[in-house]
Amino acid sequence: MQYIKYFDDSPITFFKYKKDYTLDYVTSNVEKLLGYSAEEFLSNKIDFESLIHKNDKEKIQEQFNCIEFEEEITLEPYRLKTKENNYIWIKETKKVFFNENNEKEICSYIQDITKEINLKQNLFYTNKIIKTVYDNSLHLIALLKSNGTILRINKTALDIIKDKEEKVLNIKFWNASWWISEEEKFQLKTEIKKATKGEIVVSEKNILDKECNILDIELTIKPVYDNNRIIYLVCEGRDITLHKLKEKKINHYNEIINKQLISITDKDGIIKDCSEGFCKLTGYSKNELIGKKHTVLKHPQTKDKLYRNLWETILSKKIWKGRHKNLTKDKKVFWVENLISPNLDQNGNLEGFTAIYNNITNSKKIKDLLVIDTLTKIYNKRYFNKIFKKFIKKFENFNKSFSLIIIDIDFFKQYNDNYGHLKGDEVLSKVARTLKETLRKNDYVFRIGGEEFAVLVTNSNENSILTVAKKLKDAIYNLNLEHKFSEFNRVTISLGIKTINEKNEEKIDKNKIFLDADNALYKAKREGRNKIF
Template sequence: MQNRYLEYFNESPSLFIKFKSNSNKIEYITNNVTTLLDYTLDEVLDSSFSFENIIHKGDYKVIKKELEELNSSNEIELSPYRVLTKNSNYIWVKEIRKKFYDNKTNENHICSYISNITKEINLKKNLFYTNKIIKTVYDNSVHLIALLKPNGTLIKANKTALEFINKDEKEIINKKFWDTNWWDESQKQIIKKDIKKASKGNLVHSEKKVFDEYYIELTIKPVYDENRVIYLVCEGKDITQAKKKEKRINHYNEIINKQLISITNKEGVIKECSDAFCELTGYDKNELVGKKHNILKHSNNSDEKYKDLWETITLNKTWKGKLKNKTKDGRAFWVENIITPNCDENGNIESYTAIYNNITRNKKIKEKLITDELTNIYNRRYFNKIFKKYYKRFQKYDENFVLMIIDIDYFKQYNDNYGHLKGDEVLKDVAQTLKLNLRKCDYVFRIGGEEFAILISINKHNVSKIIANKLKEAIYNLNITHEFSFYKRLTISIGVKQVNKKPLLKNKIEIFNDADKALYKAKQNGRNRVFTFLDT
């Protein structure tokens, strides 16, 4: 029987120790000392081993006083204390010590029962700190927190919530959460439904208006005890400023969307654009985003203008200019454009913002003022302006140019015999043919009845005559019948004045007269000719 008891003690989680009378020397100890303290039986039964030496010094001061009480009692449960294992780890233990006598008066030995309670101590410690953290979070949370019964009765509210509603806790305890003065009547029934839903185990999340002027983001969370909801935690986040900011942003977005604005990445791919910009271009936003602005590019724009644009903005400078664009259905529109680079905190360009001013109406009015109504090319008024600009550039920068004066041969006879309607058609055909056979940067004007003028920037000598002959041949190749002309078809005569000699003593009138004299010579020499005026 005794062996069976010993077997039980050796396998027990509790350590049994028998101390020598009035000492910390161990007389007997169960085998499980190795499991609990990592020591072997021989090590702890050695005369040099003292149990006192493995007790934490701070804890020993406490239990030493408690052990003195054994003098007046036969059994004592010591306060939990730490002992150092052979592997240098402290574990918490609980100990009960008892006195045993050989007879009623003579003390013989002391026995101890020691259990490892490290897990329990750590759990208590963790629970303590967890509760402390929860209390700290609860008391100091920036959010509004209230604890409810599943039926919606208020049990508790944190400091932030009470300050927000300007109430003492005792004023709201035991009230129904929906039956309080911070909700308006329209919301009370909604809150009641939310509480009912949460009490069934659902997480309820919504935005609510409080006191008719504040906004909160309200979350109602169920708390379970096994499978039963025992509490509801209401957490409210004050989003009043965020809502006001959102309203301001929406207001600004409405304003922005009424403006003509687009934003691109640094490669020129559209990232965002306003509603007004979409309306102007005729494209939906999803048709523009991800595309480059060249889908709007009109063929009349020069490549030099776009080159200047990109050279400017890639140097982190603002570009300003006017561009002709086309809508989705091909209609032309004009914009005054300001493109501004957007940089990151290191000054590196990351995107561009383009702001547009629709100047199509003004441009159309201006174009009407400078356009010949019949032929749809530039008129005499615009010729005077551009001729003046060419002349000034020549004087200031030595930029050479060519003036050509063109006349349709025997046009009066064509008009008289084929009629004015046919004559108008011929004027249109000649005007468009001249325009198509020139560069985009060159100008062609109708300056009189059947008289046209051309201005060309040119540097190479004699190139002007080649261009003039090309134009003459283009009209000839239209093969328009003119039985009352020497050539039996429509022809033109061209007078050329190349302005490339300095110092130039002539003024604009003299230059024009020189080109006109050259035209006269071309007509005098049989028409359908090019004649160049040479300075002598």
């Protein structure tokens, strides 16, 4: 059987067994497949069956027994352990033949199909991602072949164009009926060609809806890779018609269309896959995230209660929506809105979860700008008014006592006039920072005027608030900031206090509380400054 040696240069590995199932021959390319030489198999140093994955042995043995009744059988794919302790997937065909002595023998043809299996698995998770995005997205989404042929289109798009999916499948994207002009179709064909070369193409287009109204959409075409080869294109369109009508003269603060931010986990929360956009947002590579839990991103200030509620919801096979704070790999804070959808198998059993994120970090920063004083980085007067009302409401409803302290930097006008406004700004920042660092975490400090500050202290009485006020006054005094135009030769503060700890029949008037604290402050200044009243 000299022809068997031709298998040595083939991707097929050939085994031949005698009638008693002892190995009679194996091609030398077995070493390329499994790392063991043919001699090691023939001398029984390596037992082929010992290399079969333990979870596959029973299944393979059952199928192998069928060779008694059939002349040829192809086994289901199974895993073999290589010499380097890696597992590969193989496809095996066994065939019965009879030798020149009419003795029954068995030959086996084995082929490595690991890449094929991995591709199928990748396509499975890709479909999971697409299904989740399709089911939840408000955008128009189409999945194309790399040549521009439509493979899928989501319900949002179909509702707008009033068409059934089967009517638009297998046509070129640029030939679809919803595009208005030939020029636009030509541009689209060019843009798809760019995307097939690895570019992410963003443009604005016009389409016709089901009532023949012209809609403005922002279209993003993104390539999908497999082993550095582009296999699909994802086209995502956002309806910007109202935006274009209302804000034609205003530039967008952010580009609305971004790469989807997606991660997939098993049912224990272990990350199995994630998008490039998610990696870019977090600063981690895909290899660094896969196999980890999302706790690698958890911000220490995020409460455990949020995660308990999250898990209770998704383990009951419901969708969870929420927002939370996280940390990137280099410990930068980012905020996301998060939608987590359970992935179920055909029998309704929980397999894992798909999470879709929306980066809202910039929105949080804008919100912070509304309550933070730009110069001193402490809360501003706008936020003071809001928190002051909450303190009063807590007192009225739950009898939670509190104190208001109004603080003024002594002789600050003389400081500015003689040292200059830049130095004055430095003093304001240092005083603000010191006041904040001296207070407890559940107390508040605000800048409410030029050199004027307000402090709200919870659960206080006359004795405890005097202790707090003295700490604040001494902390500023001990900064030892030079002020030659003050009688103290350093920067000092005066403080006025109003404490609310007893209810009466009259409704609490926040203006009166503020006025009482302000009057106390001016008494402190009349009495010589650097004092508390």
